Amino acid sequence: FKYGVPMDANFMADVRFVPNPHWVPELRPLTGQDHDVSQYVLQAEGTTTFIEHYVGALESVFDGYRRERKHYATIAIGCTGGKHRSVAIATEVARRLDQNPDLKVVLSHRDLGRE
Secondary structure, eight states, X not given: OTTOOOTTOSEEEEOTTSOOGGGSTTTTTSOTTSHHHHHHHHTSTTHHHHHHHHXXXXXXXXXXXXXXXXXXXXXXXXXXXXXXXXHXXXXXXXXXXXXXXXXXXXXXXXXXXXX
16 A cells, blocks of 8 residues: 555455564565565465455456456555565465466556565
């Protein structure tokens, strides 16, 4: 949320409930694309359960989207700085959604690399 909520998002998830790797000195300079940060985020209590439920809800919605001939959806996942938690969780959500042969998933990290 460092640069605001994306205006084009159909779905928005706030993952600030996950402990912030920013406060871990060795993880601070890394991003959610780095294995150590991703592991830290994904192993935090409640994260896996959240991802499972969120992906399940999205898949149900996408079934309805297909029936209604809606071809695109934008999913936004946000945290405080857009560098650690949201990146790791968005990557995992995208990985899981990409396993569905009826979906084409394109992942982009809006804020990654900005200072």
